[in-house]
Amino acid sequence: MSTLTESAVRSALSRVEDPEIGKPITELDMVKSVQIDGSDVAVEIYLTIAGCPMRDTIEGNTRAVLEELDGVGSVSVTMDAMSDEQRKALRQKLRGDHSEPVIPFAQPGSTTRIFAVASGKGGVGKSSMTVNLATAMAKRGLKVGIVDADIYGHSVPGLMGSEDQQPTMVEDMIMPPIAHDVRHISIGQFVEGNAPVVWRGPMLHRAIQQFLADVFWGDLDVLFMDLPPGTGDVAITVAQLVPNAELLIVTTPQAAAAEVAERAGSISQQTRQRVTGVIENMAGMTMPDGSVMNIFGEGGGQQVADRLSVLTGAKVPLLGSVPLDPELRVHGDEGTPLSVSSPESPAAQAVNAIVDKLIVRKDSLAGRSLNLGVTRK
Incomplete structure (x- = not known):
């Protein structure tokens, strides 16, 4: 008969991650106590705040790993909230000793790829494409x-189905809501109901800066930035704060929309950003009899790609054409993106084909320092 040890219990707890932070609770000093009485085990876990939205998830995951231990009897999991001092220590553990928040994605060693999704005009499905x-x-x-x-x-928030989720504050850090395994932040999570945001340029700049610097993103592989239509204040702010962001231009097949989208992409001439490609949304709609109806015309996406290739002096590809699909709208309204709810649909398959192209890095590591600590003699 095996005997439970505190070491075995803590080893099991190291498999439990705080969903908002993405690190083991043992590493974050969230295990308050471990008590063992024969085969029975009782643990108490610290939450970052008393009303932590991930309380049930953490409690359930903790209970699950403990019940898997050999010879375990009853399992008790209780929760407590961190003190102000503990939250300060947690903040320092995650952010270091920086007196002012820094934008991690703008640092030289950042490996996060940033895609700024832009359009010349509204109504082309830029946000749904981002999601x-x-x-x-x-x-x-x-x-x-x-x-x-x-x-x-x-x-x-509406497209992600997270309208009822609020960011969690830990000291001066913002823990973003998570839906469909994607962390996301929006001003919509800070305003009451459908209240309008009436701000001038400097406030827009500050909001984007806070979203990038004050939010704890963890170690992201990819960050999408859903830009407003056009080439205004926010587009300039993004170019200043994260100059390594790559532009994805969304348009529809309509010639008039393509002409406007071209302006959004040509901003790269002033900002020196790379235009990674063009996405044509709302392309031909497949009818029940198998025929294709081009409701918004055709060729707009390729037109934008060709024109931007000339303007930028670099090849700008048409990454893909996403067919017009009513389900894209339906699932967007329900907060369950088509990529999640109906991955076999033509539109979702088109999105996945675009992802295939985006996740392949074209940047070479040749000639770059890998910081391996090896010196030549």
């Missing part, structure tokens, strides 16, 4: 985040 690309990548095991940078027209 579907992000969730499709998350399904492949990548760590993905979304910044809803469309302050006036924020829609990401």
Whole structure:
């Protein structure tokens, strides 16, 4: 008969992660106490705040790993909230000794790839494309985040089905809500109901800066930024704060929309950002008899890609054409992106084909320092 030890219990607890932070609770000093009485075990876990939205998840996962231990009898899991001093220590553990928040994605050693999703005009499905690309990548095991940078027209919480989730504050850090395995932040999570946001340029700049610096994103592989339509203040702010962000231009096949989308992409001439590609949304709709109806015309996406290739002097590819699909709208309204709810649909397959191209890095490591500590003599 095996005998339970505190070491075995803590080893099991190291498999439990705080969902908002993405690190083991043992590493975050969240295990308050471990008590063993024969085969019975009782643990008490610290939560970052008393009303932690992930309380049930942490409690359930803790109970699950303990019940898997050999020879365990009854399992008791209780919760307590961290003190102010403990939260300060946690903040320092996660953020270091920086007196002012820094934007981790703008640091030289950052490996996070940033896609700024832009459009020339509204109504082309830019936000729904952002959400579907992000969730499709998350399904492949990548760590993905979304910044809803469309302050006036924020829609990401609704599209992600997280309108009832609120960010958690730990000292001066913001823990973003998580839905469909994607961390995301939006001004919509801070305003009451459907209240409008009436801000001038400097406040927009500060909001984007806080979303990038004050939010704890963890180690992201990819960050999507859903930009507002056009080439205004937010587009300039993003270029300043994260100059390594790559532009994804979303348009529809309509010639008039393509012409406007071209302007959004040509901003790269001033900001020196790379245009990674063009996505044509609302392409031909497949009818029940198998025929295709081009409701918004055709060729707009390729037109934008060709024109931007000329303007930028670099090849800008058409990454894909996503067919017009009513289910894309239906699942967006329900907060269950098509990439998650109906992955076999033509639109979801088109999104996945675009993801195939985006997750392949074209940047070479040749000639770059890998910081391995090896010196030549």
